[in-house]
Amino acid sequence: MYFDPRPKVRREDLYDREKELEQFSNALPYASLIVITGLRRTGKTSFLNVALAEANHPYAILDLRGLPYNPSHADIVRRLEGAFNKINRKWFSGLSEMLRHLKGVSILGNMVSFDWSKRGVDLPELFGKVDAWASKNKKRFLMAFDEIQLVRGDKGIPRLFAHIVDSYRNLTLVVTGSEIGLLFDFLGFENAGSPLYGRHFVQIQMGNFSASAAEKFLTLGFQQVGLAAPSEVIHYAVQNLDGVVGWLTLFGARCRDKHSCSKEMVDDVVSEGGRLAREEALKLTVMSRRYGIILNFLAKVGSASWGEIKGVIEAKEKHSVTNSAVSNLLNTLVKVGLVEKVNGKYGIVDALLVNGIRQEALPE
Numbered sequence: 001m002y003f004d005p006r007p008k009v010r011r012e013d014l015y016d017r018e019k020e021l022e023q024f025s026n027a028l029p030y031a032s033l034i035v036i037t038g039l040r041r042t043g044k045t046s047f048l049n050v051a052l053a054e055a056n057h058p059y060a061i062l063d064l065r066g067l068p069y070n071p072s073h074a075d076i077v078r079r080l081e082g083a084f085n086k087i088n089r090k091w092f093s094g095l096s097e098m099l100r101h102l103k104g105v106s107i108l109g110n111m112v113s114f115d116w117s118k119r120g121v122d123l124p125e126l127f128g129k130v131d132a133w134a135s136k137n138k139k140r141f142l143m144a145f146d147e148i149q150l151v152r153g154d155k156g157i158p159r160l161f162a163h164i165v166d167s168y169r170n171l172t173l174v175v176t177g178s179e180i181g182l183l184f185d186f187l188g189f190e191n192a193g194s195p196l197y198g199r200h201f202v203q204i205q206m207g208n209f210s211a212s213a214a215e216k217f218l219t220l221g222f223q224q225v226g227l228a229a230p231s232e233v234i235h236y237a238v239q240n241l242d243g244v245v246g247w248l249t250l251f252g253a254r255c256r257d258k259h260s261c262s263k264e265m266v267d268d269v270v271s272e273g274g275r276l277a278r279e280e281a282l283k284l285t286v287m288s289r290r291y292g293i294i295l296n297f298l299a300k301v302g303s304a305s306w307g308e309i310k311g312v313i314e315a316k317e318k319h320s321v322t323n324s325a326v327s328n329l330l331n332t333l334v335k336v337g338l339v340e341k342v343n344g345k346y347g348i349v350d351a352l353l354v355n356g357i358r359q360e361a362l363p364e
């Protein structure tokens, strides 16, 4: 059912994404690193779940949400243990047999337990064993990290990733991230000093649905739940929800719960989406109030040139700012996916964020 608000796990519940699923399966035989990118609520977790389930290879998914800002080795190992214990039972016994004699690993019945102290399980060694097991079984082991950008500060994880990418032929790392720029910062794709610099990766982008795809999604979704939605409400939803699958789904789920749908319900989802998007943007304003100044201005005027943006910051602060400071701010906004440059002008990518800021301006 399309209107189930939880992340999807089965292909029949996943609308579209055929091209992306094909891209994923084509990459599997050779790629060491697959990166799934997209803004908030664009369906990254759902896509990851379905792509892995369809792959016919053993896999483990590590959900990184809820980890502290700078997670410790122990935090990561504990999450890893959880992920290994959810591996499909079809593979689990063979794999756990292989891991049995590893330092810091104990097998208790059909559960594996990792010693997370510093002298406990050695991660490169662990993945080495997993690689050997996959090779023996003529499979690839897919190790997925959902929301990788939540691991910040520590270089241990990127170093481990680089080691895996360089050394193990039968392991594929699959990572997702909301904040595109942070993902790049985390994995260091543009940073020569980063452990992962220069590694080849395949990127799969979760785009927004086109208006016609969004309309079809809603129409089919309403059919599945046996609800007759007026076409003008569907049109209104398509226009206002910007093809973001998460918001389309939430709208559909609310209609299902209420057994009716209306334009007001679309408006509610728009403001909710706006609030979530605004919260993401708020994280940036903690670093510099200038992000607030720029985003508030862009939300008000739609789009603006570099010079106009510089002028607004100066007017607000009542002193001049350097060109490089303005460029750095704008580059960061583009990198994190909040702002795009079209025909020489900067504008906010996400219509829901524009709405959220218009409802409540960011602190400046």
Ligand SMILES: Nc1ncnc2c1ncn2[C@@H]1O[C@H](COP(=O)(O)OP(=O)(O)OP(=O)(O)O)[C@@H](O)[C@H]1O
Pocket: 002, 004, 005, 006, 007, 008, 013, 014, 015, 016, 017, 038, 039, 040, 041, 042, 043, 044, 045, 046, 047, 178, 245, 246, 247, 249, 250
């Ligand atoms: N292709 C799809 N077909 C149907 N529903 C989908 C699809 N992709 C995502 N959804 C729905 O959209 C919502 C958001 O999906 P999901 O959690 O996978 O996105 P996300 O990008 O991981 O979100 P977040 O940024 O919050 O982590 C969920 O309700 C999910 O069920």
Ligand SMILES: [Mg+2]
Pocket: 044, 045, 046, 146
């Ligand atoms: Mg997610």
